[in-house]
Amino acid sequence: MKKTDILIIGSGIAGLFFAIKIAKKRPDLSIAIMTKDKVKNSNTQLAQGGIAVVTDCIKDSFEQHIADTLQSGGGLCDEEIVKMVIHQAPERLKELIDIGVSFDKNKSGIWNLGLEGGHSQHRILHHKDISGAEIEKNLIETIKQLSNITVLEDHLVIDVDTKKSNGKMRCTGAFYCDKINKKVKYIRTKTVVLSTGGCGQIFKNTTNPEIATGDGIAIASRAGAVIKDMQYIQFHPTALYEEDKNPFFLISEAVRGFGAHIVNENQKRFIFKDDIRGELATRDIVSQAISKEIETSGKQYVYLDCRHLDFAEFYRHFPSITDYCKTIGLHPERDLIPIVPVAHYQCGGISVNKKSQTNIKNLYAIGECSRTGLHGKNRLASNSLLEALVFAHQASDHIGRTIDDLSFSSKKSLLKFDEPLMDRDSNYFVELKKELQTMMTFFFANKDSDFAPILNRIESMKMATVGLLFKKQKITTQLIEFTNMLTVAKIIVEQNKTEALKNVTSY
Ligand SMILES: Cc1cc2nc3c(=O)[nH]c(=O)nc-3n(C[C@H](O)[C@H](O)[C@H](O)COP(=O)(O)OP(=O)(O)OC[C@H]3O[C@@H](n4cnc5c(N)ncnc54)[C@H](O)[C@@H]3O)c2cc1C
Structure with missing residues (x-):
């Protein structure tokens, strides 16, 4: 492929949802999704807990979700963005449901809403404990039905190309490795959307898969984009401890929302010393409390205790977590589960405005690689899938309205691209x-x-x-x-x- 109207880099929730929205809105445009591995290999595929959306307007409200997000972000959230995302959430959720994503309901047909740390209400929609896989599967199925989208697997983007025009840098194309044909190539494009996910692989212990090497941040920074708040890497408090494991298997926060306790070597709960919400405090607080306990005890981990919970119900909610534990000889109904905080989510990233635009013309960033102002210092649980949906929508809206004013840049001919x-x-x-x-x-x-x-x-x-x-x-x-x-x-x-x-x- 030599040129495409829109190049999307990455095939997680942000890239795929954006592709669907823009392809439906503008069937006349050519859209290519490049992804460096197989299409479903992403952080999205691994998401367990679900998406935070206000659906219960009796006990819950937009105001409460906004307040929880602001509190979790430690004074660094952009309040206007927080409001926009939370108010838009029900519409974006409906769009996911319309393409076939199913979320659990209880016997009376009402959403079975999960509770997670930092949330003052049950508001997490989930598909058992494999919410991300359910979303990714339906997005991929929908993409296959849209004839103006081409998905290019094993295409690793190296860099975006920029050109100065009228005193402002604009994005004109991208260099990439076609890993199948073992060639470095160039593609011309009117618009590039970065949706490359996070950078957890920079750390020894992480929940992020091998693809999470921060490529989008590096690409954007080399192109001159503004990168903000990268000091705020979120550590998830409850990854399952296994020696020399990469990535670590996550035990969703929803397990604590379901009533699991965190205990030390003496089987005593200790988080309350740091926060009255105990296990349901925000991730930064729970992670720090565990790290302190680990340091004092000299042990490698603390434990998650699920033994007091109704196991039949537990299994119904968390089948994949239970099954994974069993593969390593742990039975949550009778064993303590060793847990440790690990790198999980990048709260900062490529700085974007409300329309997902970076400071480089025609270069957009959405999903975990972007920094929108929603998360501040510390992302509230289950707000990131939501952020990806909302900013994919914002980008599709803006690009759909403005792309006709753009043209392809002249052909690139100065480099020899046939190197194996x-x-x-x-x-x-x-x-x-x-x-x-x-x-x-x-x-x-x-x-x-x-x-x-x-x-x-x-x-x-x-x-x-x-x-x-x-x-x-x-x-x-x-x-x-x-x-x-x-x-x-x-x-x-x-x-x-x-x-x-x-x-x-x-x-
Ligand atoms: C174990 C786990 C559980 C989680 N649970 C939840 C949850 O319950 N709720 C929630 O809201 N959030 C959760 N998160 C966070 C959430 O899953 C991610 O923030 C979100 O899925 C990111 O989506 P994305 O589309 O931005 O990126 P990703 O889904 O990570 O996709 C990135 C894509 O970019 C591609 N890519 C990267 N670099 C390049 C390159 N150079 N060239 C081409 N392609 C490239 C990758 O191959 C991949 O396809 C969880 C994360 C993990 C790891």
Whole structure:
């Protein structure tokens, strides 16, 4: 494919939902979705808990969901954005249901709403404990029926191309690796939408799959886009502890909403010392309380205790969690489940406005790779699938109305693009990646005030990576992903440093 009106990078909820909306609105446009692995390999596929939407207008209200989101975000949310997202939620939910996504109901046909940390009401719509897989499956099925969308699997985007016109940078195309034909290629486009998800793989312990290497942040930052709030990486308090596991299996927050307790080695609950909401405090508070307990006890983990719960009901709600536990010999009805906080969600990202526009013309960002102002310092549980839907809608609305004013840029001819691409190959990157993950995990756990050593090591890793590129004269998937991870790690450390300096000077 040499050109397309719209290029979407990434095939999680944000990219796929946007594609469906714009394809239906504008059947005359050509739309390509490039995704670096198989289409369903994404954070979305793994989502368990569900989507936070106000559907019960007797006990719940938009105002309560707004207040919970603002409180969780620690004073850093953009209130106008929070209101927009929460008010739009029922409409976006209806669109998901219209394409076939099913959410659990109770016997009287009313939504079976889950409760999660930081929410003052039951308001999480879910499909058992595999909400993400249910959403992803239906989005993919719908895409197949839309003839103006082409899905290109195993297409790893390296960079977007930009050009200055009328004093402003605009996005004109993208360089990508066609991993099937092992070629680096170029595509011209009127508009690019980044929906590349998060960066959890930068850390040693994470719930994010192998694809979550922060590519979109690195691509946008190289293109000159503004990146904000990357110091706010959310750690999920209850990942199942298994030695040397990557990614860690998540035990959804909904399990605590269902009544599970967090206990220490002596089988005592301890979160109440930090917050009166106990296990249902927001993720930052629960994660910090667990980390403190782990440090004091010298153990590797604490436990989730589900033994007092009605197991038949528990299994009905959490079949995949229960089944996974059983595969490693744990039975929630009689065993304590070892848990540990792990990197889970990137609250910051590519800065966008209400229409999902970045500061670069024709470059949009939606979903986890974007920073919209909804989450502040700490995302409220189950608000991220919702954010992806709302900002995919906003982008489709704006692009649908404005794309006719855009034209393709002139053809790119200056580079030779027929270089073969090597597969994920050497142990070299495996070792370097492990070092980076360990370093970043340690950095986050200790937040040392001396940022120089880690920044220097990231820089020297970058030099080594660039050196390898020149020596081998070959581009590999690992090289691209690892370079992106280094770029994002540097941004995370630098934004932590800026925040630390701000805190010192504000005394
Ligand atoms: C285990 C787990 C459970 C979760 N549970 C919930 C929940 O219950 N509720 C909730 O609201 N949120 C939940 N989240 C968070 C939520 O799932 C994600 O924030 C959301 O799915 C992100 O969607 P996305 O479309 O932005 O990105 P993703 O779904 O991560 O998709 C990113 C896509 O971009 C592609 N990509 C990346 N880089 C490139 C590149 N260079 N070239 C081409 N393609 C590329 C990837 O292959 C992938 O297809 C959970 C996350 C995890 C990991």
